[in-house]
Amino acid sequence: MSDVAPLDPPYDLTGKRLWVAGHRGMVGAAVARRLASEPCEVVTAGRERLDLRRQREAEDWMAEARPHAIVLAAATVGGILANQSRPADFLHDNLAIEANVIEAAARVGVEKLLLLGSSCIYPREAAQPIREEALLTGPLEPTNEWYAIAKIAGIKLCQAYRRQHGRDFISAMPTNLYGPGDNFDPRESHVVPALMRRMLEAAEQGESRVTVWGTGRPRREFLYVEDCADALVHMLKYYSGEMHLNVGTGEDLTIAELARLIAKVVGFEGEIAFDTSMPDGTPRKLLDVSRQTALGWRPRTTLEDGLRATRDWFLRNRDRARTGA
Ligand SMILES: NC(=O)C1=CN([C@@H]2O[C@H](COP(=O)(O)OP(=O)(O)OC[C@H]3O[C@@H](n4cnc5c(N)ncnc54)[C@H](OP(=O)(O)O)[C@@H]3O)[C@@H](O)[C@H]2O)C=CC1
Ligand SMILES: C[C@H]1O[C@H](OP(=O)(O)OP(=O)(O)OC[C@H]2O[C@@H](n3cnc4c(=O)[nH]c(N)nc43)[C@H](O)[C@@H]2O)[C@@H](O)[C@@H](O)C1=O
Numbered sequence: 001m002s003d004v005a006p007l008d009p010p011y012d013l014t015g016k017r018l019w020v021a022g023h024r025g026m027v028g029a030a031v032a033r034r035l036a037s038e039p040c041e042v043v044t045a046g047r048e049r050l051d052l053r054r055q056r057e058a059e060d061w062m063a064e065a066r067p068h069a070i071v072l073a074a075a076t077v078g079g080i081l082a083n084q085s086r087p088a089d090f091l092h093d094n095l096a097i098e099a100n101v102i103e104a105a106a107r108v109g110v111e112k113l114l115l116l117g118s119s120c121i122y123p124r125e126a127a128q129p130i131r132e133e134a135l136l137t138g139p140l141e142p143t144n145e146w147y148a149i150a151k152i153a154g155i156k157l158c159q160a161y162r163r164q165h166g167r168d169f170i171s172a173m174p175t176n177l178y179g180p181g182d183n184f185d186p187r188e189s190h191v192v193p194a195l196m197r198r199m200l201e202a203a204e205q206g207e208s209r210v211t212v213w214g215t216g217r218p219r220r221e222f223l224y225v226e227d228c229a230d231a232l233v234h235m236l237k238y239y240s241g242e243m244h245l246n247v248g249t250g251e252d253l254t255i256a257e258l259a260r261l262i263a264k265v266v267g268f269e270g271e272i273a274f275d276t277s278m279p280d281g282t283p284r285k286l287l288d289v290s291r292q293t294a295l296g297w298r299p300r301t302t303l304e305d306g307l308r309a310t311r312d313w314f315l316r317n318r319d320r321a322r323t324g325a
Contacts, residue, residue: 002294004245006238011069011112011168013040013237019067020044021052021101022074026181027116027174030229031071038233043067047074053093058100062108069112071232072101072154078183079190080143080213080281087146094150102157106165114236115158115171117151117244119221119285120144129250129288132173132243141282155244168240172232175248175287179225179306180313185324192222195259196311197323199268208270210263213278216256221248221286224306227299234297248287249299265307 018035022028023044035042043065050061052074076086076093083090098115105113122130123138135155140148151173158169178192186194195212202210223231231247239245253261259272292298301309314321 002290004239004241004243004291004294006296007240010237011240013038013069016040016068016111017066018042019065019070021070021072025073025077026179026183026225027177027228028071028073029181030179030225031073031232034226034229034233052100053096055096055100055103059104059107062104062110066108067110069236070101070105070110070114071236072098072113072115074101075116076147078188079194080279082188083144083147084279090144091146091150094147095153098150098154098157102154102161102169105169106161106167111168112236113158113167113169114232115154115169116232117154117171117173118147119173119175119246119248119287120148120282121151121155121173122285124282126285128284129286130246131288132246132291135244143279143281158244159242162242170235170239170241171244172235172247173244173287174228174231175221175223175246175285177223177225177228179310180317181225182310183322184314185322187324188322191220191255191258192262192307192310193314195262196266196307196314199263200266200311200314202270203266203268209273210268210270211273211275212255212259213275214255214280215276216254216259216274218255218280218282219252219284219286220255220258221250221252222258222303222306223248223299224301224303224309227301227306231292231297231299234295238295243291245291245295246287246289247292248289250287250289252284252286253303261304262307265304265311
């Protein structure tokens with residue numbers, strides 16, 4: 001038995017103004033696409049006008065836009081190497097964005113706010129599958145502790161504003177995501193876009209070998225971003241509570257298995273080598289998705305189908321995808 005049940009009646013999006021913060025990013029763009037089929041208005045502002053690390057800019061925008069609800073998908077985001085090499089950016093930027101948006105939202109009386117966290121908030125050695133209660137029960141994974149601390153602070157801000165000011169601010173902890181709009185820059189990216197691009201280019205150039213970072217033994221769970229966006233909209237409508245909620249598939253695989261699947265999807269037939277001088281990161285982070293299931297949501301896209309759709313998006317959008325070029 002789960003301790004969550006869908007809100008009845010749900011939070012009604014009809015006629016509401018929803019601000020998607022981070023609408024040009026992979027998740028924010030998918031949320032904006034998903035909201036197009038809801039009876040609400042989506043408002044957005046680009047970073048050139050609104051840098052959410054600046055409190056004044058966040059406050060001025062909130063006073064002007066007056067959203068009823070917010071999906072906070074703006075963040076400094078990156079894969080294992082980006083996290084390791086830019087600890088100050090990952091800690092400072094994310095703390096500042098969360099604090100500024102949440103405080104400004106509370107001031108103007110925003111009805112509902114959904115904060116995006118990440119499965120890296122959990123202890124490195126958490127029991128698998130990871131239940132929400134594992135938060136703050138042990139040491140974090142060193143490669144991403146800076147980012148994790150900021151995301152944990154975000155969860156706590158939502159809880160604190162709920163307790164002190166009665167705000168319906170909730171938080172979602174998605175597993176590793178991938179899909180259209182992902183970052184394909186090799187130093188910044190997560191594993192799916194990194195390997196997809198490396199293997200596509202190797203196949204195109206007739207290379208016989210690609211290198212995968214680490215031992216290939218860590219296990220990861222991957223959720224297609226369009227499914228994630230659907231889960232987030234479901235949460236907005238059907239969830240209210242202090243507890244952060246896991247968002248995932250409940251299934252994982254090793255990085256070596258993922259590499260073989262990506263090779264199949266992009267048509268790379270050469271050798272897959274492992275560079276063990278690169279970090280493995282967390283050995284495993286499989287989410288327990290019982291609460292998500294109890295809320296009435298489950299994912300639709302298989303990993304192989306999602307990888308095919310991501311490949312097709314990348315091939316169609318090479319000129320505008322983030323590649324670090
Ligand atoms: N990708 C993943 O695997 C996972 C992501 N998440 C979470 O989902 C959320 C979105 O991630 P994702 O879409 O992958 O990341 P992206 O890097 O694709 O998008 C991040 C977005 O945030 C915006 N942004 C960053 N800094 C600022 C700032 N200072 N002011 C205003 N806007 C800013 C970016 O704007 P611009 O376009 O101008 O750069 C961009 O639109 C994050 O909170 C992340 O933690 C959670 C689990 C896994
Ligand atoms: C979503 C999550 O993302 C980050 O954590 P992570 O799960 O470790 O993310 P990752 O996708 O970068 O790596 C997954 C695994 O894959 C291996 N791997 C192989 N080859 C490549 C490769 O070429 N690039 C990358 N990036 N990883 C590779 C890599 O060594 C690791 O074992 C957090 O920092 C944090 O930001 C967070 O929340």
